[in-house]
Amino acid sequence: MKRVFLETYGCQMNVADCELMAGVLERAGMELVQRPDDADAVILNTCAIREHAEQRVLGRLGEFAHLKLRNPALIVGVAGCMAQHLRKRLLDQKRVLDLVVGPDGYRNLPDLLRRAASVPVAELRLDRDETYGDLEPRRGAGVRAWVTVQRGCDKFCTYCVVPYTRGRERSLPIAELLGQVERAAAQGFREIVFLGQTVNSYHDGAHDFADLLRAADRVAGVLRIRFTSPHPSDMSERVVAAIAECEKVMPHVHLPLQSASDPVLERMQRSYTLAGYDAVLGRIRERVPGVAVSTDIIVGFPGESEADFLATRDYMRGARFDSAFLFKYSARPDTRSFKMPETVDEPEKGRRLQALIDQQHQISGEIHDGWIGREVQVLVDGPSSRGRGDAQAQLHGKSREFKTVVWADDGARPGTLRRVKVVGATPVTLLGDSAEAPHEAQLVTIGDRAG
Numbered sequence: 001m002k003r004v005f006l007e008t009y010g011c012q013m014n015v016a017d018c019e020l021m022a023g024v025l026e027r028a029g030m031e032l033v034q035r036p037d038d039a040d041a042v043i044l045n046t047c048a049i050r051e052h053a054e055q056r057v058l059g060r061l062g063e064f065a066h067l068k069l070r071n072p073a074l075i076v077g078v079a080g081c082m083a084q085h086l087r088k089r090l091l092d093q094k095r096v097l098d099l100v101v102g103p104d105g106y107r108n109l110p111d112l113l114r115r116a117a118s119v120p121v122a123e124l125r126l127d128r129d130e131t132y133g134d135l136e137p138r139r140g141a142g143v144r145a146w147v148t149v150q151r152g153c154d155k156f157c158t159y160c161v162v163p164y165t166r167g168r169e170r171s172l173p174i175a176e177l178l179g180q181v182e183r184a185a186a187q188g189f190r191e192i193v194f195l196g197q198t199v200n201s202y203h204d205g206a207h208d209f210a211d212l213l214r215a216a217d218r219v220a221g222v223l224r225i226r227f228t229s230p231h232p233s234d235m236s237e238r239v240v241a242a243i244a245e246c247e248k249v250m251p252h253v254h255l256p257l258q259s260a261s262d263p264v265l266e267r268m269q270r271s272y273t274l275a276g277y278d279a280v281l282g283r284i285r286e287r288v289p290g291v292a293v294s295t296d297i298i299v300g301f302p303g304e305s306e307a308d309f310l311a312t313r314d315y316m317r318g319a320r321f322d323s324a325f326l327f328k329y330s331a332r333p334d335t336r337s338f339k340m341p342e343t344v345d346e347p348e349k350g351r352r353l354q355a356l357i358d359q360q361h362q363i364s365g366e367i368h369d370g371w372i373g374r375e376v377q378v379l380v381d382g383p384s385s386r387g388r389g390d391a392q393a394q395l396h397g398k399s400r401e402f403k404t405v406v407w408a409d410d411g412a413r414p415g416t417l418r419r420v421k422v423v424g425a426t427p428v429t430l431l432g433d434s435a436e437a438p439h440e441a442q443l444v445t446i447g448d449r450a451g
């Protein structure tokens with residue numbers, strides 16, 4: 001059992017977990033392959049946050065069932081949130097599935113895979129102490145390194161499976177995290193993204209999230225620092241001050257709101273009121289001039305009336321978020337809201353969602369139009385997929401505010417900083433003009449990726 005195919009679904013934390021698994025497997029002498037047909041074992045790293053995510057994984061498992069018909073020795077595994085959440089159902093289907101492993105079982109993955117070659121294996125214990133702090137991930141290509149600073153969640157929002165699938169909140173020691181940041185910088189990664197379900201509640205017993213940001217800000221070779229997702233209730237003065245004062249911490253905050261109706265927020269158990277959220281947003285905007293703010297919204301939560309929905313729509317119109325992830329409420333087994341009667345039917349959820357999409361599209365478009373004529377500093381990611389195959393090749397990267405910028409290929413290398421003049425915009429992209437961009441002298445080259 002040598003060759004493993006890993007595929008990941010869901011949030012950035014799952015991508016980071018996949019890198020962790022890849023590191024564990026490679027250290028055990030296993031090889032990661034790009035195609036399931038070349039593999040002795042396939043592992044799907046899954047997401048249980050919404051039913052739709054689960055359906056996609058189940059569909060993919062169906063494809064692997066076909067593969068297994070052709071190659072009965074193939075080991076099929078499911079890792080991550082869905083493994084934990086659907087454990088009974090997955091084990092019922094054990095003719096297809098040989099291994100289920102929850103988010104705290106990755107340390108022993110090579111051994112679990114070997115055992116699964118002879119008997120179906122389930123490793124689903126949640127471990128309050130497991131942080132994987134000592135395990136080095138095998139980071140993917142690119143200029144951005146994801147660093148998980150905290151695992152699990154203690155907030156228990158009533159709609160959310162995360163505390164059940166990923167267990168209780170625990171933070172990694174700051175020394176281990178700074179070691180990871182330094183090694184990532186030495187490998188050539190230029191942007192660090194700190195990950196946690198409520199990343200700003202990070203606390204290792206002696207240091208809080210503000211300490212972590214300030215310490216990471218001093219690491220040589222790192223050009224930019226980002227983090228996701230902070231929780232509004234954990235946005236302390238210290239954290240806001242660190243965001244404002246650290247040169248490398250970028251002016252973009254993803255601040256999930258979920259709803260702008262207090263009764264809905266209360267039933268969601270979000271632990272803040274709209275006024276509380278608004279005060280946090282105001283403080284961030286005051287202390288971090290030019291900050292871009294994005295958010296998450298759920299429509300159709302049980303009991304959400306038309307008035308509740310309109311309150312959310314109107315607040316979003318006034319708050320003018322740069323972007324928003326908009327979701328239809330999905331009832332998840334095990335959560336507390338699962339027992340609340342659903343009062344908003346699917347078509348109505350769809351209508352509310354579409355109204356918010358349309359409004360946000362317009363606002364994002366207006367905000368982006370406001371960037372036309374200005375210069376942005378971009379961290380170059382590489383060739384843009386839009387440019388590939390066209391006569392005119394294009395590059396893409398992120399501005400300090402985490403806006404995607406696309407411009408004609410001017411030879412700028414991935415991992416370098418580039419000043420680009422914005423000459424056009426769509427609601428999702430800023431279009432740059434390399435002809436108007438400054439010359440080579442202003443191209444900041446930091447060095448090549450080692451190894």
Ligand code: SAM
Binds near residue numbers: 297328329
């Ligand atoms: N921990 C982060 C927070 O509290 O903001 C986000 C975690 S979750 C992976 C990302 C987003 O998914 C949430 O902010 C929420 O908007 C959405 N979400 C979570 N559970 C959901 C559900 N049952 N139905 C619809 N959307 C959901």
Ligand code: SF4
Binds near residue numbers: 153161231
């Ligand atoms: Fe889920 Fe709430 Fe925790 Fe976010 S804070 S992961 S929404 S329980």
